[in-house]
Amino acid sequence: MNAEQLEIIEFFQKHAPLNSLGEAHVQLVLANLEISYFKAGSPILSFDEPANYWFVIRSGAVEVFRRDGQLYNRLCEGGYFGEFGLLRGKKVRFPAKALEDTLCYLIPATVFGTLFEQCEAFADYVEIEDNTRLKQAVSRSHQNNVLFTANIDQLISNSPLCLSGDTPVQEAAVQMAQSNQTAVIVQDESQSLIGIVTDQDFRDRVVAKGLPYSTPIRHIMTESPGTVNHNQLVFEAMMLMLRNNTQHVPVLKNSEVVGMVSQSDLVKYQSRNSLFLVNSIFNSTSVVELAALKKDVQAAFVRMVQEDANSRMVGSAMAAIGRSFKQKLLELAVQELGSPPVPCCFLALGSMAREEQLIVTDQDNALIIDDRYDPALHGQYFERLANLVCDGLNACGYDHCTGKIMASNPQWRMPLAQWKSTFLDWINNPSPEGLLNSNVFFDLDGVWGETAFAKELNQLIRSKGSASYRFLSSMARNAILRTPPLGFFKDFVMEMDGSQTKTINMKRRGTAPLADLIRVHALSVGSHSRNSFARLADIEKSGILVKGQVANIRDSMELISMVRIRHQAISLESGGKPDNNVDPKKLSDFERKNLKDAFQILSDAQTFLKFRYQSSRGQ
Structure with missing residues (x-):
């Protein structure tokens, strides 16, 4: 194996889902891999052209667009694109162009198909990402209806009650009551799904017909019920219930029952x-x-x-x-x-x-x-x-x-x-x-x-x-005490005390000092607004800042806020405790570059604040 191949393997090991491939499939990729260079600004994929490759970014940055030209995503090293077209119709649906000089690994469609069919972890990762992209693609038309944007995974909170088909109906009812379940999965000797029994079945098929409580539940179950996969959309579960006139749908992962979705779950989720x-x-x-x-x-x-x-x-x-x-x-x-x-x-x-x-x-x-x-x-x-x-x-x-x-x-x-x-x-x-x-x-x-x-x-x-220059000057001095971590990308100026070491507190070092300096300007112009973005609009109208400065501060506030927001959401999704401390190593190169610009804007704005409200100008 030559040095170049070893370098490619090392790259694979650092990035999902390539790091989930076994040795045989890595060799398959190496044997068919192509490498292409794209100059900054040049197109990589055009809408509706044949989808022949799956693209993995080795270096550089790529912008992916919706068909109407709106920006859909920005990707950098380790990012990938093109799978949507390969999985659906073999036509490009999301055009892409190089934002910077970019080097990509190109994996042919046939090899991608083999990986998708034979490597479960790879397929799950790509498929979930693909569903996410699909949800975002339709978000404009369904953005207020979570049924179109959420995976069924998010509805599953408890393990399902699974019983043998020979379980007497009375025992099944007792277990359902004890576990607060409204339905039970019926399984055969091999733990395979063979049916489902619901509260309604007990009413209609046991009590109404006067069956003895010793009757095995396999005699009252609905055989071979419709099922959904764990990473399908909530909307698909709802449609299955409507088509089959049912109130419960078993959820599968790798052919194993992992949960149950009911109509009440859909109502609760929507709520x-x-x-x-x-x-x-x-x-x-x-x-x-x-x-x-x-x-x-x-x-x-x-x-x-x-x-x-x-x-x-x-x-x-x-x-x-x-x-x-x-x-x-x-x-x-x-x-x-x-x-x-x-x-x-x-x-x-x-x-x-x-x-x-x-x-x-x-x-x-x-x-x-x-x-x-x-x-x-x-x-x-x-x-x-x-x-x-x-x-x-x-x-x-x-x-x-x-x-x-x-x-x-x-x-x-x-x-x-x-x-x-x-x-x-x-x-x-x-x-x-x-x-x-x-x-x-x-x-x-x-x-x-x-x-x-x-x-x-x-x-x-x-x-x-607004009438006290002394007060504004004091507020301005106070507003520049919390400085941005400008060494973030060079010498990594991060938190070094407490439990959150080697992180950046995005509130203390980002959104809070921005809100502070915006407040000072807003006071000086007599703004009636409380929201920072609304205050910026008032500040812009006043003309106290040079042209373009308000827009820069607004963009800086939005970017830093969204890094903080996404960090908290990711923590919640993974079951962790959300906080404001972001590990820069977990950000993409593209995010880090933009964050550096945002912090620089904050630093420049603080410098301007310092000189505009100098105490020597008046009391």
């Missing part, structure tokens, strides 16, 4: 859409019921990422869900405590107020109380109200704030006049502590009660904050 989820929150009658929706919140987040929602869509939806939890918890608290003795307004702060909330978040909130508040008469009520809400949020997945910025902290539960006085002190006498508080409290939204109180505070922030 995890964020709009349905909000409805579920308000229909809940206790904190226990609300806490049980945590998994649905995570599912809604993952689904939005799978459906290519942008960061603003994700942030807005997650903030709406978070506000709904607060509002329902306040409703439950009032049911327990009675109506507030004086008017009050419960505030959302920080990312929730900016509509930039993600799945990894704690709770930042506060309470404004009417100026008629008397601590001796009303203090106990509002303390209990705040504790019920904050503890309820913690139970629902919104952790207690480590900095104690919560209404349960007496410091952040005060009358409107005191809030105004506190805000004015932060603006007129900026101190390190006051500036840190301003970063949180100056993004506020009234979510329940007398929301006019929140409007008054926002108006005060706009009028007084």
Whole structure:
């Protein structure tokens, strides 16, 4: 074996699904492999031409497009494309061109077909990826219907109940009740699927006909029921139920029953859409019921990422869900405590107020109380109200704030006049502590009660904050304390303390400093917006930044946010605990290059901020 072949094998071992091939199939690929070079900007595949090869990128970058010319995907080293056409009709469906000078390994269609038929792991990997591409290709027409975009895998939460055909119906019914199952898989001696028995079968075929409870379930089962494969679309399971007039479908993987999908599963999955989820929150009658929706919140987040929602869509939806939890918890608290003795307004702060909330978040909130508040008469009520809400949020997945910025902290539960006085002190006498508080409290939204109180505070922030150059200068200095990891691609400037070493905290080093500098500019122009992207639009209209700078900051915010969002979604999908710490080694070359540009834009924007709001220019 020559050096070039050894190098190719080493490359295969680093990249899925090629690393799943056995020695014989690796040799088959080596014997038929072709290598092609494509100059930057040159076409690689054209729509509807014969699909003759499967392409694997050895170096460079490739852009893949939909037939209408819209960008579908960007791929770099180890990425692959062309399998959609090979698996469906042998015609190219997704055109591709070289984004950079690119070297590709070309595997002939016949060899690809052999790998797909003979190598199960390879086929599963490619097929799942192919389904993902198919779902994305139709996402424009079905983007709001998760039945068209999700795999059946995502519906399976419990192992199926499998029994022998000789099991008496009474014993089967007992086991179904104990395991909370509405159907049972019937198997023969070799553990092969031979039938299915449902709750309805017990009613129609046992009780209605007066059969003895000792009757074997094989006498009442539906033989050879329709099945679906684990990586098929949820939509396909639904169509099978409609065609066969059934409510249950066994799910197979490698001919083995791994689960059962029911009509109720489809309804439940569809209900995890964020709009349905909000409805579920308000229909809940206790904190226990609300806490049980945590998994649905995570599912809604993952689904939005799978459906290519942008960061603003994700942030807005997650903030709406978070506000709904607060509002329902306040409703439950009032049911327990009675109506507030004086008017009050419960505030959302920080990312929730900016509509930039993600799945990894704690709770930042506060309470404004009417100026008629008397601590001796009303203090106990509002303390209990705040504790019920904050503890309820913690139970629902919104952790207690480590900095104690919560209404349960007496410091952040005060009358409107005191809030105004506190805000004015932060603006007129900026101190390190006051500036840190301003970063949180100056993004506020009234979510329940007398929301006019929140409007008054926002108006005060706009009028007084924009007029104090000293305050803006102090906020600007504070906004550049958290710098981007500009050594990310050279000397790997990463987190080196705590458990998350050799990673980048995408919030602390990316989205947070961006939100901080955007806030300063927004204050200076008197913006009424809270969302960072909406603030950027106001900043652009004001003309305080040079042409193109706002667009660059907007693109930087979107890219860094989406890297963070996708990282959290991947963690959830793999059963891990999501966080903000991204390992750069797990990003593609293309992502790393673009992320470097985004961090450079952040650095340049911080430099501009520093010089625009120099304290020497005025007080």
